[in-house]
Amino acid sequence: MGQITLDRVTKSFGDIAVIPPLDLTIGNGEFVVFVGPSGCGKSTLLRLIAGLEDVSSGSIRIDGKDATALPPAQRGLAMVFQSYALYPHMTVRNNIAFPLKMARLDKAAIDRKVEAAAKVLNLTSYLDRRPGQLSGGQRQRVAIGRAIVREPTAFLFDEPLSNLDAALRVNMRLEISELHASLGTTMIYVTHDQVEAMTMADKIVVLNAGRIEQVGSPIDLYSRPRNRFVAGFIGSPRMNFIEGEAARGDGADCIGIRPEHLALSTESGRWSGTVTVSEHLGSDTFVYVQVEGIGTLVARAGGEFPVHHGDRVWLTPQTEKLHRFDAQGNAVSSAAPGVKVA
Amino acid sequence: MATAHSRAAARLTMSPAVVLLLGWMLIPLAMTLYFSFLRYNLLMPGQEEWIGVLNYQYFLTDPAFFAALGNTLALVGGVLVLTIAGGIGLALLLDRPFWGRGIVRLLIIAPFFVMPTVSALVWKNMLMNPVNGLFAAIAKGLGLQPFDFLAEAPLSSIILIVTWQWLPFATLILLTALQSLDSERLEAAEMDGAGAVDRFIHIILPHLARAMTVVTLIQTIFLLSVFAEILVTTNGGPGTATTNITYLVYAQSLLQFDVGGGSAGGIVAVVLANIVAVFLMRMIGRNLDI
Ligand SMILES: Nc1ncnc2c1ncn2[C@@H]1O[C@H](COP(=O)(O)OP(=O)(O)O)[C@@H](O)[C@H]1O
Ligand SMILES: [Mg+2]
Numbered sequence: 111m112g113q114i115t116l117d118r119v120t121k122s123f124g125d126i127a128v129i130p131p132l133d134l135t136i137g138n139g140e141f142v143v144f145v146g147p148s149g150c151g152k153s154t155l156l157r158l159i160a161g162l163e164d165v166s167s168g169s170i171r172i173d174g175k176d177a178t179a180l181p182p183a184q185r186g187l188a189m190v191f192q193s194y195a196l197y198p199h200m201t202v203r204n205n206i207a208f209p210l211k212m213a214r215l216d217k218a219a220i221d222r223k224v225e226a227a228a229k230v231l232n233l234t235s236y237l238d239r240r241p242g243q244l245s246g247g248q249r250q251r252v253a254i255g256r257a258i259v260r261e262p263t264a265f266l267f268d269e270p271l272s273n274l275d276a277a278l279r280v281n282m283r284l285e286i287s288e289l290h291a292s293l294g295t296t297m298i299y300v301t302h303d304q305v306e307a308m309t310m311a312d313k314i315v316v317l318n319a320g321r322i323e324q325v326g327s328p329i330d331l332y333s334r335p336r337n338r339f340v341a342g343f344i345g346s347p348r349m350n351f352i353e354g355e356a357a358r359g360d361g362a363d364c365i366g367i368r369p370e371h372l373a374l375s376t377e378s379g380r381w382s383g384t385v386t387v388s389e390h391l392g393s394d395t396f397v398y399v400q401v402e403g404i405g406t407l408v409a410r411a412g413g414e415f416p417v418h419h420g421d422r423v424w425l426t427p428q429t430e431k432l433h434r435f436d437a438q439g440n441a442v443s444s445a446a447p448g449v450k451v452a
Numbered sequence: 453m454a455t456a457h458s459r460a461a462a463r464l465t466m467s468p469a470v471v472l473l474l475g476w477m478l479i480p481l482a483m484t485l486y487f488s489f490l491r492y493n494l495l496m497p498g499q500e501e502w503i504g505v506l507n508y509q510y511f512l513t514d515p516a517f518f519a520a521l522g523n524t525l526a527l528v529g530g531v532l533v534l535t536i537a538g539g540i541g542l543a544l545l546l547d548r549p550f551w552g553r554g555i556v557r558l559l560i561i562a563p564f565f566v567m568p569t570v571s572a573l574v575w576k577n578m579l580m581n582p583v584n585g586l587f588a589a590i591a592k593g594l595g596l597q598p599f600d601f602l603a604e605a606p607l608s609s610i611i612l613i614v615t616w617q618w619l620p621f622a623t624l625i626l627l628t629a630l631q632s633l634d635s636e637r638l639e640a641a642e643m644d645g646a647g648a649v650d651r652f653i654h655i656i657l658p659h660l661a662r663a664m665t666v667v668t669l670i671q672t673i674f675l676l677s678v679f680a681e682i683l684v685t686t687n688g689g690p691g692t693a694t695t696n697i698t699y700l701v702y703a704q705s706l707l708q709f710d711v712g713g714g715s716a717g718g719i720v721a722v723v724l725a726n727i728v729a730v731f732l733m734r735m736i737g738r739n740l741d742i
Binding site for chain 1: 634636637639640641642643644645646647650654655658659661
């Protein structure tokens, strides 16, 4: 079990409302990612669910039971903090065993569970070290180990990978996804990195200034963003937005087109411009094009596309992949009815 | 600072300070050592003569020495326990947000700035005095017999006075340590099911271990030489009830005019202090390598 329901939840610090009334349902076994820019209230929302902050109003139910007033320990949730929050004076073994000791389990059961968790997380040979003697990735695993031994109804992660280097981050991302697949426990994962959100989530919750902008599967958000904020936030490099005359031609105040949906040509096309920067990655080429009367557009070409600074190129949007927005930034007549789900 | 040249320059520029400090410490120490082997009484000037270890023999077999040794240990130990326990309690209180916290923090530190003689006089005459003191007035107000602190429980009273002086120091160091405790660590423990008591025992106390070691070390150095508080309140009495080693050396040299015996006592005190220092260094070595 691990269903979490937020009903009209709000949170203010003093007279600053960080979370305006918010409803959200997280299904059993789902991997839900809260994503949004820094300071938008992701951590606050997670801490409300964990019970580390009191809600200002509204209610939280976990598995159908009202948990709004329950202390953190009784909610059956486990949290992995951004700083890992390990206990530096305890060995890895004692760190992982701590929640079990607090639950007053007998020693044999504790040992068994700690050994099992250590095995899953490849920590067996580090059990007698202190956290200070471990690398960042190993510390992260200890924090996860401390969470899984409790067999919680749901895991809460607050930007757990942001202190790791890029290569390790990709690794840990996979490990957490595998962990979710093997445990099948509900996980709520907070990040400001849309790549993490897209790669890991069953369901993404896009937050902006405490408000939920959109909830949906990664591909849903990618192909049918409800507004300009979501459209700009999801996808990398971000979507190109075109306003003014060119947009009005397409019957909207603003049109958006992703770099991968702009065809590049050195001969002809809808818009022409000069290349300012071209990034050659081998697998892809990202070309920044200065277009007269529109501004800079980014286009992606698969494989190598041999253009350089100053070259003239033509860009043509795939019309069925165009996103149209009204003056308020809301999507109108959702981009294309028959978007192929990749 | 790694080349031979820069090391030589460093030594050269350091040497005046080192020589000055060595002279400052070694000359008095050497003189004390020398005096401790002499019959040197201020009432018999000009009759100093070499008497070997006789001064040490007298000092170490004097029943007052054992009393003083016990009193010194009781004083140091008692004050350490009280200041660390009290300091942790106060630090925990002061770490919470409450109205007027700034002022209260300032007031808590105040006793540290009062010189020992003055605070001992205030305690003796204004608080503990069985006739005029505040405590006596309170006792009388409650219909109780006033308690003559310095006569009935002299050593405990001095421990109380010295604790009052050193509590701010301990509180300050422990509060700083407490503020450096990552709040996420406490929250993690809370989520792990640790109640307030478990969090205190398993998270807060271990985090404070280093600060407690520092407090112990620094206070011990100063507490071994407590003197003014004793001189002002009890003069080491009644009998030898509040005589510590420092006061005994003073009494020997300047009340009995036996400079030789006093010097021997001083050297004994130096040896004892070094034994304590070795113990403390071991303890610190263990505590600081987390
Ligand atoms: N304890 C607090 N007191 C006052 N304001 C806070 C507190 N915690 C968070 N905030 C404010 O709430 C907003 C959201 O913070 P947070 O949830 O940490 O953002 P995120 O995790 O999305 O970066 C921020 O503007 C922050 O300044
Ligand atoms: Mg955050």
